Amino acid sequence: MKTKANAFKGKISKGYDILKKNIFPNYFDLQKIVALELKKNLKSKPHLLDIGLGTGVSTETAFSVNKNAHITAVDNSAEMTKQAKHTLLECITEGKLLVVTNDALKFLKTAKTASFDAIFSVLTIHNFTNSYKKKALKEIYRVMKKEAIFVNADKIAQNNINEHQKHFKDKLELIRTEFSKENRQDLVKEWTDHYLVDNKPNIKINEKELRTLMEDAGFTSIKKIYREGMDAIIIAKKTVD
Numbered sequence: 001m002k003t004k005a006n007a008f009k010g011k012i013s014k015g016y017d018i019l020k021k022n023i024f025p026n027y028f029d030l031q032k033i034v035a036l037e038l039k040k041n042l043k044s045k046p047h048l049l050d051i052g053l054g055t056g057v058s059t060e061t062a063f064s065v066n067k068n069a070h071i072t073a074v075d076n077s078a079e080m081t082k083q084a085k086h087t088l089l090e091c092i093t094e095g096k097l098l099v100v101t102n103d104a105l106k107f108l109k110t111a112k113t114a115s116f117d118a119i120f121s122v123l124t125i126h127n128f129t130n131s132y133k134k135k136a137l138k139e140i141y142r143v144m145k146k147e148a149i150f151v152n153a154d155k156i157a158q159n160n161i162n163e164h165q166k167h168f169k170d171k172l173e174l175i176r177t178e179f180s181k182e183n184r185q186d187l188v189k190e191w192t193d194h195y196l197v198d199n200k201p202n203i204k205i206n207e208k209e210l211r212t213l214m215e216d217a218g219f220t221s222i223k224k225i226y227r228e229g230m231d232a233i234i235i236a237k238k239t240v241d
């Protein structure tokens with residue numbers, strides 16, 4: 001499967017804390033908004049899917065406001081799922097969380113049609129190539145139950161390319177200054193490279209292009225509920241069987 005394989009392995013995952021605090025000040029806002037949006041749309045005992053578990057923050061936040069949820073969470077990085085399993089051990093022991101180490105698209109293809117009450121993803125789908133995004137969105141739609149919601153918080157380029165480039169340059173500058181303060185030139189390079197890959201034409205997607213892919217996959221009620229710089233939250237529904 002073509003994604004930026006292993007992008008979150010090794011040193012890059014170690015710089016994640018500095019990144020969240022200083023370079024991504026809206027990181028926890030994104031998590032909270034996604035969790036609350038899920039809550040608004042869920043019935044009791046919902047089964048949710050988190051695409052891109054990472055260290056577990058999105059799933060943990062979803063649980064904090066959706067106490068009766070059962071979550072299946074998938075990530076292709078064994079290093080990330082190991083950390084998440086450690087943080088979320090109690091949820092796993094209680095049988096509320098299933099962690100799957102697998103490629104998202106491979107996992108989706110094996111999942112049953114109409115099996116999830118909601119699907120969420122935070123800061124993950126931008127890692128996929130655009131052809132992979134198209135396939136993944138079709139599968140996400142297929143595995144959602146009727147009336148289920150999809151909440152996607154991610155780096156999504158603005159339709160206006162100049163605005164996008166401005167925010168992109170500002171972010172690269174923030175990466176340079178913040179990791180340099182910690183004397184982490186290794187992380188300046190790794191995260192700059194990561195952002196440069198994200199900005200390649202076969203990976204970068206703007207709101208309009210994403211909306212088209214989502215409409216083609218079958219989604220309805222597609223709405224942007226948040227935008228701050230490079231980050232946006234898009235919600236959508238499956239309204240037919």
Ligand SMILES: C[S@@+](CC[C@H](N)C(=O)[O-])C[C@H]1O[C@@H](n2cnc3c(N)ncnc32)[C@H](O)[C@@H]1O
Pocket residue numbers: 003004008051052053054055056057058074075076077080102103104105121122123124127128
């Ligand atoms: C930036 S992290 C976000 C994690 C978490 N949602 C958060 O907000 O902290 C993106 C995650 O997506 C995972 N990922 C990237 N491509 C993937 C793929 N094709 N299949 C499954 N997981 C993938 C990475 O391993 C990484 O853990």
